[in-house]
Amino acid sequence: MPHPTISVCEGYFPEEPVAPVVVTSSPGPKLKKAADALNKVFDSRAAYFVADYAKSQGNYIVDVDGNSYLDVYAQIASIPLGYNNPKLVEVAKSDKMTSAIINRPALGNFPGADTEEIIAELLKVAPKGQDKVWSGLSGADANELAFKAAFMWYQSKKRGYSSGFSTEETESVMKNQAPGSPELAIMSFERAFHGRLFASASTTCSKPIHKLDLPSFNWPKAEFPSYKYPLEANVAANQEEDRRCLAIVENLLKTWAVPIAAVLIEPIQSEGGDNHASNEFFQGLRDVTLKYGSLLIVDEVQTGVGATGTFWAHEHFNMSPPPDMVTFSKKFQSAGYYFHDPEIIPNQPYRQFNTWCGDPARMILAGAIGKEVVDKDLAKQAARVGNYLYPKLEALAGKYPAYMADLRGKNRATFIAWSFKDASLRNKFLADMKTVGINVGGCAEDSVRLRPTLVFEEKHADILVAGIEKILSSY
Amino acid sequence: MLSARFSRVSPTLAAFRTVSKTKQAKSATAGAIAYRKGIRYNSTAALYYPNEPKKPQAVTDSIPGPVSVELNEVLGEVFDNRASYFVTDYDNSIGNYISDKDGNQLLDVYCQISSIPLGYNNPELFKTAQSKEMASALINRPALACFPPAEYANILKEGILAAAPPGTDKVWTALSGSCANETAYKAAFMYLAAKKRGSLDFSDEELTSVMNNEAPGSPETVILSFDKGFHGRLFGSLSTTRSKALHKLDIPAFKWPKAPFPALKYPLNEHSRENAEEEARCLAEFEEIICQYPPHTIAAIIVEPVQSEGGDNHASSVFFQGLRDITIKYDILMIVDEVQTGVGASGKFWAHEHWNLTTPPDMVTFSKKFQAAGFYYSNPNLQPKQAYRQFNTWCGDPSKALIARTIYQEVVKNDLVTKTASVGDYLYKELDSLFKRHPGKAKNLRGEDYGTFIAFDCANPTKRNEFLLRMRGAGINIGGCGDFSVRLRPTLVFEKSHAAVLLSAMETTLQEL
Numbered sequence: 005m006p007h008p009t010i011s012v013c014e015g016y017f018p019e020e021p022v023a024p025v026v027v028t029s030s031p032g033p034k035l036k037k038a039a040d041a042l043n044k045v046f047d048s049r050a051a052y053f054v055a056d057y058a059k060s061q062g063n064y065i066v067d068v069d070g071n072s073y074l075d076v077y078a079q080i081a082s083i084p085l086g087y088n089n090p091k092l093v094e095v096a097k098s099d100k101m102t103s104a105i106i107n108r109p110a111l112g113n114f115p116g117a118d119t120e121e122i123i124a125e126l127l128k129v130a131p132k133g134q135d136k137v138w139s140g141l142s143g144a145d146a147n148e149l150a151f152k153a154a155f156m157w158y159q160s161k162k163r164g165y166s167s168g169f170s171t172e173e174t175e176s177v178m179k180n181q182a183p184g185s186p187e188l189a190i191m192s193f194e195r196a197f198h199g200r201l202f203a204s205a206s207t208t209c210s211k212p213i214h215k216l217d218l219p220s221f222n223w224p225k226a227e228f229p230s231y232k233y234p235l236e237a238n239v240a241a242n243q244e245e246d247r248r249c250l251a252i253v254e255n256l257l258k259t260w261a262v263p264i265a266a267v268l269i270e271p272i273q274s275e276g277g278d279n280h281a282s283n284e285f286f287q288g289l290r291d292v293t294l295k296y297g298s299l300l301i302v303d304e305v306q307t308g309v310g311a312t313g314t315f316w317a318h319e320h321f322n323m324s325p326p327p328d329m330v331t332f333s334k335k336f337q338s339a340g341y342y343f344h345d346p347e348i349i350p351n352q353p354y355r356q357f358n359t360w361c362g363d364p365a366r367m368i369l370a371g372a373i374g375k376e377v378v379d380k381d382l383a384k385q386a387a388r389v390g391n392y393l394y395p396k397l398e399a400l401a402g403k404y405p406a407y408m409a410d411l412r413g414k415n416r417a418t419f420i421a422w423s424f425k426d427a428s429l430r431n432k433f434l435a436d437m438k439t440v441g442i443n444v445g446g447c448a449e450d451s452v453r454l455r456p457t458l459v460f461e462e463k464h465a466d467i468l469v470a471g472i473e474k475i476l477s478s479y
Numbered sequence: 480m481l482s483a484r485f486s487r488v489s490p491t492l493a494a495f496r497t498v499s500k501t502k503q504a505k506s507a508t509a510g511a512i513a514y515r516k517g518i519r520y521n522s523t524a525a526l527y528y529p530n531e532p533k534k535p536q537a538v539t540d541s542i543p544g545p546v547s548v549e550l551n552e553v554l555g556e557v558f559d560n561r562a563s564y565f566v567t568d569y570d571n572s573i574g575n576y577i578s579d580k581d582g583n584q585l586l587d588v589y590c591q592i593s594s595i596p597l598g599y600n601n602p603e604l605f606k607t608a609q610s611k612e613m614a615s616a617l618i619n620r621p622a623l624a625c626f627p628p629a630e631y632a633n634i635l636k637e638g639i640l641a642a643a644p645p646g647t648d649k650v651w652t653a654l655s656g657s658c659a660n661e662t663a664y665k666a667a668f669m670y671l672a673a674k675k676r677g678s679l680d681f682s683d684e685e686l687t688s689v690m691n692n693e694a695p696g697s698p699e700t701v702i703l704s705f706d707k708g709f710h711g712r713l714f715g716s717l718s719t720t721r722s723k724a725l726h727k728l729d730i731p732a733f734k735w736p737k738a739p740f741p742a743l744k745y746p747l748n749e750h751s752r753e754n755a756e757e758e759a760r761c762l763a764e765f766e767e768i769i770c771q772y773p774p775h776t777i778a779a780i781i782v783e784p785v786q787s788e789g790g791d792n793h794a795s796s797v798f799f800q801g802l803r804d805i806t807i808k809y810d811i812l813m814i815v816d817e818v819q820t821g822v823g824a825s826g827k828f829w830a831h832e833h834w835n836l837t838t839p840p841d842m843v844t845f846s847k848k849f850q851a852a853g854f855y856y857s858n859p860n861l862q863p864k865q866a867y868r869q870f871n872t873w874c875g876d877p878s879k880a881l882i883a884r885t886i887y888q889e890v891v892k893n894d895l896v897t898k899t900a901s902v903g904d905y906l907y908k909e910l911d912s913l914f915k916r917h918p919g920k921a922k923n924l925r926g927e928d929y930g931t932f933i934a935f936d937c938a939n940p941t942k943r944n945e946f947l948l949r950m951r952g953a954g955i956n957i958g959g960c961g962d963f964s965v966r967l968r969p970t971l972v973f974e975k976s977h978a979a980v981l982l983s984a985m986e987t988t989l990q991e992l
């Protein structure tokens with residue numbers, strides 16, 4: 005494919021570095037000092053490095069020692085258009101933004117004159133079949149708000165949407181007891197990640213460390229397909245795996261001790277290891293949730309906003325009918341859920357409610373991000389770059405099979421991952437990549453995931469591939 | 480339908496409305512310069528807002544007016560706005576006055592459910608919002624725990640941490656009141672488990688059971704809260720919220736315990752013996768509930784200095800010291816929820832400073848007026864031993880930390896806590912005599928010596944709702960709490976002149992009620 009003379013990335017970032025610059029070993033001296041200072045008041049033991057955001061540009065993140073890394077981790081998959089994107093600078097400096105920051109509204113009580121317009125921008129990029137939105141503040145928050153909507157919906161189906169509450173309900177609920185506070189569940193999947201507040205952590209099933217010592221709801225887990233790779237060579241086995249997993253889902257819907265109000269799933273299980281499943285699996289899930297009267301919530305917190313080659317990853321599956329709710333956060337900067345059934349809005353005001361009900365400052369940014377992605381066709385561009393990158397990685401995997409197993413993400417743009425034999429090798433690889441100026445992250449115990457921005461282009465892919473090869477060839 | 484009884488829009492105000500927000504901010508900045516040159520103003524509001532209206536202005540016969548109604552209809556198609564009072568014109572809101580899209584301008588003593596600290600379109604916040612730092616914080620939002628910006632430590636130290644309650648020196652940041660509380664609960668649960676476990680690593684049994692959401696990895700430990708408490712609406716926080724059924728119905732909850740909160744009689748000085756007995760009763764019952772649980776099951780208690788959503792229920796320092804003593808006796812953490820009470824409104828920066836506890840609380844949560852959210856603490860063991868346990872993608876929001884820094888610095892620079900305390904004293908006394916003039920209509924005045932954090936009761940829920948609506952008709956945006964209470968939650972630049980406007984509207988409204 006011929007490249008345009010000026011790429012989208014070059015248009016945004018004429019000054020973007022042409023290559024990483026590594027001036028100190030990691031962590032450098034300034035970084036150590038800065039991290040120690042911060043750690044005294046704010047737990048920063050998970051810090052990779054202390055960043056200098058003013059100097060970061062496009063796909064490059066700069067640390068306090070002046071190292072400039074090509075960033076394919078991008079704030080845990082949450083930078084959409086590169087650092088210091090000029091379009092977003094404009095939005096950040098706009099009057100609208102200033103007002104949103106200094107006059108932060110309690111949106112449920114006092115929506116602003118521009119609230120409708122701000123939300124209209126979010127809805128322009130709503131997943132197919134969705135036309136309403138409720139806003140939250142983070143991925144975990146978005147999911148939990150969706151759970152609340154699902155539980156209220158489920159009870160309203162039993163009670164009748166416009167029926168009132170019984171005295172027994174209003175009394176028992178104040179003791180956290182049924183029937184007012186009913187025994188209901190959200191079903192999720194093994195290896196899933198949906199956040200770390202109490203209910204979202206109850207659906208998260210990626211690693212013990214995410215969950216240990218926290219009380220949780222005893223909600224069911226189905227199995228997510230574990231495919232054999234390469235997919236082309238394992239079609240029958242993987243179809244059988246789909247059937248096996250769907251049977252588990254159905255069995256749980258039928259037999260779990262308490263009703264399952266909703267099934268929650270990621271289009272690609274990201275924190276849990278970039279586990280993919282087929283269109284047939286997702287359609288099967290849609291069918292079985294309809295059959296048993298549960299809602300289907302698709303968690304697009306990590307997969308959403310273009311990185312898989314479509315604006316929303318589940319659009320690849322062509323599910324019919326569309327999911328009942330789609331949650332988002334991360335790259336969109338604003339969080340929340342899309343939906344379409346008006347009965348997913350609780351029957352009375354103040355039930356799905358909190359002080360702020362979202363953050364217009366973040367919603368304005370989300371609208372601007374959505375617009376840029378659409379105007380510049382960045383989902384398609386990500387697909388193009390992914391299609392360029394994937395075969396190169398495939399070739400590397402052929403050359404270094406010991407370090408690149410189960411390459412995943414073909415036809416999923418830059419949403420690519422592979423596995424190492426074990427955690428220690430993987431961790432060494434991630435650390436070694438810093439020495440060639442690349443910031444890359446892992447997922448699950450043994451995998452590497454690529455989560456670059458949407459302005460990651462062929463030239464960046466070349467640098468990435470060369471960096472990987474340099475490290476792997478040294479093993 | 481209510482008719483508007485406050486004055487029609489004035490030509491000067493109409494002119495003011497056409498002045499852009501930027502100009503308002505600039506003229507206020509000129510005021511600030513004058514101030515620094517040594518001209519002392521008593522009124523911070525006048526300094527910030529030379530063009531702040533002197534009184535409410537009405538242009539429609541009822542609020543919400545036709546424009547609000549129409550805009551809300553369109554919005555309602557895509558966003559649940561059934562709780563909307565009216566559609567706000569934030570660009571034309573200024574200082575203590577909130578404007579709606581019909582052009583009505585109301586004195587605001589509700590302030591976005593108690594979350595506007597320095598008034599609308601504050602010029603100092605305006606500067607912060609327009610700063611380079613802010614732009615970077617907005618568009619390069621970091622995953623704070625993994626890639627903190629170099630300046631984050633200082634932003635915290637000069638702002639959120641400079642404001643830390645006595646006895647605390649660290650902070651974990653979050654995004655809302657609910658998530659501030661839930662992250663504090665997580666810290667408490669992990670702390671308790673680590674303590675029980677001693678220096679041992681996780682057992683195999685814990686590691687496997689937790690993946691099935693089962694004990695021992697996912698233990699049956701609890702947070703104790705109080706009857707009528709409000710701590711948020713996510714699943715953990717909602718399990719501790721005990722304000723109203725409507726907040727909780729249909730949502731699965733943890734079976735966590737609640738203890739009674741004192742129901743004091745007013746006026747306090749006429750009921751001191753009964754109230755002391757009531758507090759002693761509640762403390763005894765609290766201790767009894769604790770004793771019903773095996774040791775090391777209750778990770779923490781959470782309590783508000785004033786139960787706000789639940790009706791502005793106060794208790795004395797003796798009660799809170801009692802809670803502190805008992806929690807120490809049973810080795811239970813004490814979390815004070817300052818989401819609504821924090822940041823100056825009570826006449827102290829943190830309301831729990833009124834108590835002078837012998838041992839400070841273990842964690843103090845905040846949000847709302849501070850714009851940034853999170854919890855303060857000092858014990859390093861409240862930070863789990865392993866990284867990535869108290870963790871999420873963003874771990875807070877540096878753009879809000881920048882705003883919080885300006886808020887803190889402005890509060891200090893302009894001595895707004897002291898000023899709020901003194902306006903509160905004036906207001907309280909005036910309300911007291913007002914209610915005496917209208918016996919039976921408003922009672923149980925609460926919040927003496929407690930800044931502007933004042934509330935009172937109406938005869939019943941219907942009368943309360945009527946009171947709120949009539950006040951809106953009289954140009955005051957005001958909120959309720961509990962079933963039949965009215966709460967005042969003005970900004971920190973609510974001054975005597977604003978109090979006078981409020982009082983006169985109340986006088987008329989009470990007469991008519």
Ligand SMILES: Cc1ncc(COP(=O)(O)O)c(C=O)c1O
Nearest residue numbers: 142143144198199305306871872
């Ligand atoms: C799929 C998915 N859902 C939810 C979350 C939680 O988001 P947050 O960290 O913003 O709470 C994540 C975060 O990694 C995620 O990947």
Ligand SMILES: Cc1ncc(COP(=O)(O)O)c(C=O)c1O
Nearest residue numbers: 358359655656657710711818819
């Ligand atoms: C004391 C208290 N805690 C927690 C909350 C919850 O805060 P948020 O609505 O930001 O989740 C509130 C909100 O009213 C509150 O008043």
